[in-house]
Amino acid sequence: MPELYLPVVTDDGSLSCLDGKTGELCHNRAGAYTEAVHNYVQPSGLIERLKIQGSIRILDACYGLGYNSWALINELLGLDTHALSSRKTTESDYTVSIVAIERYPEMLGFLPRVLEHSSFDTLKNKIPPSEHNAYYRTLECLSDTKVEADQVIQTSTNIVDGWRFEFEIWPSDLRARVPRLQGDFDAVFHDAFSPQKMPELWTADLFQQYYRLLENRRGVLLTYSAAAAIRGGLLEAGFQLFKTPGLGAKTGGTLGVIPDLREDGEAVRIPNRASNLEAWEQEYLATRAGLPYRDPGLQTTREAILSMRANEQAASPRPSGSTALKKKPRNNPAKYGILPR
Numbered sequence: 001m002p003e004l005y006l007p008v009v010t011d012d013g014s015l016s017c018l019d020g021k022t023g024e025l026c027h028n029r030a031g032a033y034t035e036a037v038h039n040y041v042q043p044s045g046l047i048e049r050l051k052i053q054g055s056i057r058i059l060d061a062c063y064g065l066g067y068n069s070w071a072l073i074n075e076l077l078g079l080d081t082h083a084l085s086s087r088k089t090t091e092s093d094y095t096v097s098i099v100a101i102e103r104y105p106e107m108l109g110f111l112p113r114v115l116e117h118s119s120f121d122t123l124k125n126k127i128p129p130s131e132h133n134a135y136y137r138t139l140e141c142l143s144d145t146k147v148e149a150d151q152v153i154q155t156s157t158n159i160v161d162g163w164r165f166e167f168e169i170w171p172s173d174l175r176a177r178v179p180r181l182q183g184d185f186d187a188v189f190h191d192a193f194s195p196q197k198m199p200e201l202w203t204a205d206l207f208q209q210y211y212r213l214l215e216n217r218r219g220v221l222l223t224y225s226a227a228a229a230i231r232g233g234l235l236e237a238g239f240q241l242f243k244t245p246g247l248g249a250k251t252g253g254t255l256g257v258i259p260d261l262r263e264d265g266e267a268v269r270i271p272n273r274a275s276n277l278e279a280w281e282q283e284y285l286a287t288r289a290g291l292p293y294r295d296p297g298l299q300t301t302r303e304a305i306l307s308m309r310a311n312e313q314a315a316s317p318r319p320s321g322s323t324a325l326k327k328k329p330r331n332n333p334a335k336y337g338i339l340p341r
């Protein structure tokens with residue numbers, strides 16, 4: 001067990017961990033599994049995409065314990081296969097490719113414990129006895145904490161029911177790795193620690209890189225954050241913004257969509273469970289609070305990023321955010337407000 005990370009059981013019984021350095025919990029207190037499904041899998045529209053395309057490719061940024069990828073796999077396996085069968089003609093018709101980036105390989109070692117929880121029963125029940133060895137070999141490979149920085153772990157397997165899952169895990173710094181990624185993605189799951197603690201992982205410049213990776217497939221970006229600075233950065237990078245429903249103490253996350261520039265003017269198809277930003281959120285975004293973190297060159301120090309933003313805010317003709325913020329509706333008392341997230 002890495003010393004820096006303290007295991008914590010969340011309210012749905014699934015395992016998360018508390019990061020000793022930032023003091024932040026890796027997941028929403030309401031549940032690590034619940035959050036992965038609620039903030040990432042459900043509003044991503046990936047199930048619909050898979051039906052149409054037959055394969056999907058996802059960037060899991062800040063992979064950590066791996067919930068967002070594995071919850072997607074688990075939920076896909078729980079689908080009635082007849083719902084997908086219109087396209088499926090051979091055993092390998094559905095391929096899910098995951099490219100994951102996690103700076104600290106110690107985090108990978110949690111995976112077997114994460115998957116022990118009953119939230120992942122669908123996955124476990126789908127593994128035919130003949131594939132057990134392959135499944136556990138795959139897990140061993142994916143939870144190898146001895147891996148060197150920047151040494152990719154790659155595995156592909158048909159572990160369950162004919163589905164093909166491909167993993168490429170980079171034990172790398174997000175800012176260093178993302179600009180080097182090539183090819184097209186259907187979704188980015190962005191799940192860094194909070195912008196207050198790690199502003200360098202929430203900059204408009206990093207989001208531009210995501211836009212590049214998502215553009216051709218008109219992919220989607222999902223994050224648990226609804227902060228104005230983050231939405232401002234996504235907007236500046238070119239994304240069209242929507243909100244995802246709240247969970248626990250959080251009022252909702254953000255879905256970024258590549259705008260549809262087709263001349264027929266057909267509206268962008270918004271995945272289920274996402275909605276337009278509310279009027280007060282739009283107004284707030286246009287204030288100084290909506291000015292993004294910047295990191296030209298993707299190497300700027302944390303301190304410099306914070307001070308550049310403070311300077312830009314001080315010099316900005318935009319109004320302060322306080323008036324717009326007063327229009328934010330009061331939510332139910334925070335039931336899960338003890339730890340951050």
Ligand SMILES: C[S@@+](CC[C@H](N)C(=O)[O-])C[C@H]1O[C@@H](n2cnc3c(N)ncnc32)[C@H](O)[C@@H]1O
Pocket residue numbers: 025026027062063064065066067068101102103104107172173174175191192193201
């Ligand atoms: C909020 S947790 C992510 C939770 C994760 N998605 C999960 O399901 O467990 C943030 C993760 O970012 C990782 N991290 C921190 N700094 C990073 C960096 N510069 N590049 C990549 N990953 C980083 C942390 O080790 C941690 O696992």
